Amino acid sequence: MPSQSSPPVALPGLPKKPMHHLAAADLPRALERCHRLLDKLLQHEDGWVFAKPVDTHSLELRDYLSVIAEPMDLGTVSRRLELRRYPNLLCFAKDVRRTFSNAMTYNNKGDDVYESAAKLSRIFESGWASILAALPSPPPVAVRRARLKDELPRLPVDLQGKAVVIMKDIGGWIQEVDGRVEVDFDKADEATLDKLEWLLALATIRKEAGALDNQI
Secondary structure, three states, X not given: OOOOOOOOOOOOOOOOOOOOOOOOOOHHHHHHHHHHHHHHHHHOOOHHHHOOOOOOOOOOOOOHHHHOOXXXXXXXXXXXXXXXXXXXXXXXXXHHHHHHHHHHHHOOOOOHHHHXXXXXXXXXXXXXXXXXXXXXXXXXXHHHHHHHHHHHHHOOHHXXXXXXXXXXXXXXXXXXXXXXXXXXXXXXXXXXXXXXXXXXXXXXXXXXXXXXXXXX
């Protein structure tokens, strides 16, 4: 049965350095730390409870979807992480937290599922704090803009196409001057820089994966 009060979710304060930014070279290592933390949760003796979406039909939880607006589970988080669906690390953390928050919202304190969620949530927050502490401080925005201006033209064609889509969302970014296409990176805010740097990170991940395949 759903609980009558909201669970006591204690989220840590925002760190002093932005967590959404990571240089392309740093992202694979950060993602690997996220993978290890997620594996630790799934391999816990209570991890199986959260490894798959809640089977509302078999469990006869007819009101579940009316109580829980956004279902989430660690198996879905794992697949999204593998497929590089998260634009930044905070989105990964948000889904993990939602998994446990949902369980603590629907179940009463003292119930097995509630207590398991609370236990794994504490494990996650401890591991997540370690991941955040290891992240490098971001460079100045001007440096990020200059780096993107230099590296975006070197991306694979498909990723360049994605970059164009991102940049077209910002009016005035792309304009034709004397028959040439020019990009005004000075109009890039930090959120857009994050998206473009994610493409650089994807290119780095692809390159490393290709090198590994060649060694097999």
